Amino acid sequence: MLLDAASMYFRAYYGVPESITAPDGTPVNAVRGFCDMVSRLVTEQRPSRLVACLDLDWRPAFRVAALPSYKAHRVVAEQAADTNPAGIPEEVPDTLGPQVPILLEVLAAAGIATGGAEGHEADDVIGTLAHTESVDPVLAVSGDRDLMQIVREEPTPVRLLYVGRGLAKAELLGPAEVAEKYAVPVGRAGEAYAEMAMLRGDPSDGLPGVPGVGAKTAATLVSRFGSWAELRAAITDAGDTRLASTVRSKLAAAAPYLEVVEPVVRVVQDAPVHLDRPDTLPATPADPDALVALAERWGLTSSMKRLVTALHKAAS
Template sequence: MRTVHLIDSLPYVFRAYYSIPASMTDPEGRPVNAVYGFCGMLLRYLAEEQPTHIALTFDESLDTSFRNDAYPAYKSSREPAPPELVHQIQACVDLGRALGMPTYADDRYEADDLIGTLAAKFTKGGHRCVVVTNDKDLGQLVNDQVEFYDFAKGDRRDAAGVRAKLGVWPHQVPDFLGLAGDAVDDIPGVAGVGAKTAVALLEAFDDLDAIYADLGAVAAMSIRGAKSVAAKLEAGRELAFLSRDLATIARDAPVAAGLRELAYRGADAALIDPLFERLGFGRVRDRIGRWQP
């Protein structure tokens, strides 16, 4: 049995961009703060976790996902990445490859879907996965073989940890978001149903289907405004199921990779040296702990 580490890259790229001054530039005077911070995070991860199998995933677009076909407003309120960051994202992809980590992105499937697909494949083969992210949505992947790990905060979550954080079990996360929605991703949910009510409903019913199969029981629940909640659910039925679909991570994204492709063999000097020269990262090279033969 192997442990496969699957990194949701962009949250850590953004974190680096906003935490390291833009005064850090390459020899041409262009900001490289996000690349530098992301590089530090990857090197620290490699040193501390010593992964034998690892992959990086990236989001390629905010508005071409298959989810936008079903709901054009999906993620529509997000501001485009600052120009000073956009040119660094490709450098982060190049960095991952130079450090010896395969990188995956798709214009129709999000990084979450690529992780979900890879995790489903490897757990089916009897392996473990560590999903490295700060995105609560990926909590839905957690089970006996999949762990959620926000590396920046040292926050590891098993199924009980997801429930302690969100109030619902991993398999209920899409149902929770179907009810409460998610303003960050422009997932509407049911109007008037917040997180606290969604948790209460999913304590009483296992999923959205069970809730809608017996709205009469919802109206009789011992929660504040139960009859009103049932009425809101009835009015928001279509959006509830649409929202759950939007929040459900795909397990069938077009990413073909096996253990051999994800085996970590170290950094590639032929890629590192010209990249680090372009970025002005000369001293960072000394922090690389493993090189390909």
């Protein structure tokens, strides 16, 4: 199980009342919500291995070099922050930022592995670990739709538990579900989803997309071609009848964007991932005393008990 940590603690922060505080009044709602989500996921999914994947760079240089608009609208907020601890992406609310180091301490004391890659986002960490896995089926947990592109059947199954609407309304997505949801070919659902995202764009990430090409047109286009390269080649091939003249004109006009967008959208599968410890699901906390101390200091005794119980049951 690969957790998109930032995606999850942001949702925990907004899903758990900020009135949940430590004895000294410090908000700990994100820590509590995140730990309770992990407890529930471990209990329900019973993974043998678990990694909380971190954003070590929320706006990687290689993506910005390809497309300067990538997340550019968020830069001011990020630069205004005094600190940016490992795992904290852009636009962090004032009362969330201080909770992330606490969360990382909890994970370390519990013995849950964290993973990151210098110069890469958590998506890339997840994509790399999922791609290099050779034995176990993989379940990624995230509220980021970009990770729909990693789903596959072979050589080992990779699924996405999409928690964009919360864990209670989570969707388990594989190639068949992504294909049905977005009307793309099931045989290459993950790749086709990424290609569709390139064409339609994503304002939240600063991806302009191709003007005049929406989600439906994008899905139709990627369904007609076997690869991104094949679609790109058809733009300059007037004899390729799979592209109507009006659509070809729109794609041709967006040629500078289409030439650079692929590495921006594609999740990296060979990032230099480093894990802080082995990823085997711990049956008992790595540092029980530290976990107890953290629970008492931050008023998280109940959440820590739930986490310890979930780990013990899943590993037994």
